Amino acid sequence: MSYKIAVASSDGIQIDETFGSAKRFLIYEVTDGICQKLEERAFDEEETDCSGTSQASGFQKNGENGTGGVCHAKSGCGAESGCGNGTGGGCGGAGEASAKVELVSDCRCVVCKKIGFHIQKQLERKAISVFDVTCSVEEALEKISHYFIRMDNHESLRAQK
């Protein structure tokens, strides 16, 4: 079983970006506990201007090996994201944030330096775990993949001494 991890890092070494300020996410894929960098996803603020009546937003996928390409997706505050619908919940109008959540919606978790309360709730609603930590990307990936492999195999998290 494989899953993806989104990492907010400016240099790929240190987790140094907050979720809000991150211009891109590094996407790693973990297959059977082995972690590999898959792609980088840039977040284009201009294209995702949600102000006014526009509900459209977009993002780009820049596949490293050229398989990515540009795509546009209708997302944001509409019904698709599941957080609009006039029900509020503190995220109804946060167009940019929602688009950013959409950008990583296929990931199992997000790793960043800090994250706001409401945006974390949006992610959690999509069953995406959030780890706001300050450490190296390598350390984070190692710990997270170790954790998920234990969870998936119903193994104890008891510390090995």
Added chain:
Amino acid sequence: MAKLLDKQRYKCALGAMQTVQAITRAIPILHSGPGCAQKLSDSTGSSGYFSPNIFPCTSINEKDVVFGGVKKLETTIENALKVIDADLYVVLTGCIPEIVGDDTGEVVSRFADAEKPVIYASTAGFKGNNYIGHEQVIGAIIDQYLEKSEKKEKGLVNLWADVPYQDLFWLGNIRELEKLLAEIGLTPNTIFGYNRGIEQINKIPKAEFNLLVSPWVSLSNMKKMEKKLGIPYLHYPTLPIGAFETSRFLREVGEFAGVEEKKVESVINEHENYYYYLIERYADLFLENRVINKQFSVVADAQYALGITKFLANDLGLVPAKQFIVDDTPKQYRETVAEEFKKLNYGLEAEAVFETDSYKIHEQIKEHDYHGYPLILGSYYEKELTESLKGNYLNISWPVQDKVVLDDFYAGYTGGIRLIEDIYTVAVQRFN
């Protein structure tokens, strides 16, 4: 195979946060998930200067499971010291940090130089219930805070009895026992309840001996204090309720402490005279009304099961049916506790059953022939059962739902009278 436990009568070891709360101006700092204190703070009488709602908590979540919660714990302790004015800070660990391996002891040791004492107790739920947690907290105070004292204060006795909050009558009981000790000329020292706090804890090493009134809870603490602080202990396994046991209690304590026999006997005499004056006056109720049951069962922790069984058999002349001990007494104590149930007057013996599963307890009560209406003294779980058996029921152990107790008590001579009042109130209500 996984076992299902029906209606258990205790909480997890983290429930010992109530032991900390019972020490005035001591506050627990919880290294646990955000729901633990909420779940554990169900009892009444826990609001006040510190209440479970404001206990500092690391509220650890998934992130801390993956990356460790040590940093969060450090900042939580640091800030608790800044914003909460307490005399003693006790860090208590829940299950999660202990499973993933947070080194709480190491973090707490960084606060060795703090202005106020910070200690920690390992109270993970998988280590035991809140009776064990209570022992862990007392143990932490002995291990990490108390120092041996060469100076001893004449007549000073540390008194240990019930588990605060778990026991409905903890406050009243310990005050009544204090009063009795004072009457025979000793100076009791306790750390729980009003006006008892760090000052009393500081006095512990100066005591001539420790007095433990409990079948097994805190016995390990007494041994620890004997070893570390050089304080001998007297273990009196039965909570004295009523004249017979209380007089025996005073004689034994008096002898151990070297109190003059004449003094002890005069105190006993005075109390017994009044006690039996009351019994005599109400003998008509006891003998003629025939409202009371012939046989009884107590469903409670070892402390109450033993104390009440002895009282009802020795003082009221009732016949014990099976007695159920529900505190998950550790195996090494079971034999000696069960033996105590066989030391009743009139050649009576009671069978003690160690059982934590309410379903099994209820089945055994239903099967037994009580030769009439059963008298069941137990927790709220026994209410419906007793009603279905048309018996008399009194709520004396956790969980308690139909009773409010501020500082009432069952210990001592007066406590015995209170218990008689409660039992007969239930009995006469049946016909009126």
